[in-house]
Amino acid sequence: MDTAERLIESTRELLWERGYTGTSPKAIQQHAGAGQGSMYHHFSGKPDLALTAMRRSAQELVAQADARMSGDGTAVERVSAYLLRERDALRGCRVGRMAMDPDVIDSPELRQPVRETFAWLRGRLAEIVAEGVAAGEFDTALDPRDTAAMITAVVQGGYVLARAEGSQEPFDRAVRGAVALLAARAPGK
Amino acid sequence: MDTAERLIESTRELLWERGYTGTSPKAIQQHAGAGQGSMYHHFSGKPDLALTAMRRSAQELVAQADARMSGDGTAVERVSAYLLRERDALRGCRVGRMAMDPDVIDSPELRQPVRETFAWLRGRLAEIVAEGVAAGEFDTALDPRDTAAMITAVVQGGYVLARAEGSQEPFDRAVRGAVALLAARAPGK
């Protein structure tokens, strides 16, 4: 792994762990084993490096989520596969975490990958819910876009509960609660 | 409002806006119109002041939530009242925000009010869901604690979506999605 690559991966880890405000160029350099000059040779500064790292994390998240949601199975199964995917809830979401960072949210450039990620997630889930409604799996009273937002929110909020409690449990309960509610919505049940 | 009070309120505002890591003693002093010596006379340092501010925000949240959830009405109505309460989603949750701050989560003392707040919220909602199940409002297949975690998570996750998007809309969709799903869970429906 070359120096630029190590800097990006180090930034990804530190942004995950400490957020944007809590991550300094110096900490990134030490984690990457690179000097000051090296970092400023490859990147114009902290925002540039953070943006590169965030874009990569965003792409990774989309790819992983898409793999869960676009496989075989009914709509309920695919949504459940997304919700029940194993996650280390105490570490949180690499992308969602950025939404609480004022320096990220206040910068249109830095916010863009975060915005796009969640816009895509909500849109993709809404398609699947709509397919489920069309297939008779879900009650026609369910609004696909509202339901998709709810599903996305449960995961992100689950991280908050888990970190507050210092335990994975509230996260698992939240997603199980959502799956139970969704799975029972078949009109025939 | 005396000096100590202004320091606490200023800290509450800054913690809400910028988080713990992003809030410096200097910024607090300036916001409160107080000098260095003044702040260190009333509080031992940043953690002490932050803890005082966080405890107050936690109590406030519990009081407001309890008012929504302990009124008259069916279980569905009281849960919906909690979910649909008007919120400025772009500002986020004063308490939930702290869960993403590593310095808060890594300190048992600072984490305590955050942990207690969400433990209380999930417990209170679980009671109400259990009442709803007993009253025949909800399907007996619903696990009250899982459902309570899901409800709490939807609100916290809604804030993430709203801030990512720069709009209140995803938050409103998420809570409406949750209300629709819950309201439809009456066994007769």
Place this chain on the structure above:
DNA sequence: GTCTATACGCTGATAGAC
């Protein structure tokens, strides 16, 4: 109680040598 002075390391860079 509040003020000013002082301190030391960190933040986020820039400049120029190698």
Place this chain on the structure above:
DNA sequence: GTCTATCAGCGTATAGAC
């Protein structure tokens, strides 16, 4: 490409005068 030097300002206090 990477290294070291240098910098102005901030973060988080402590000490002591008033």
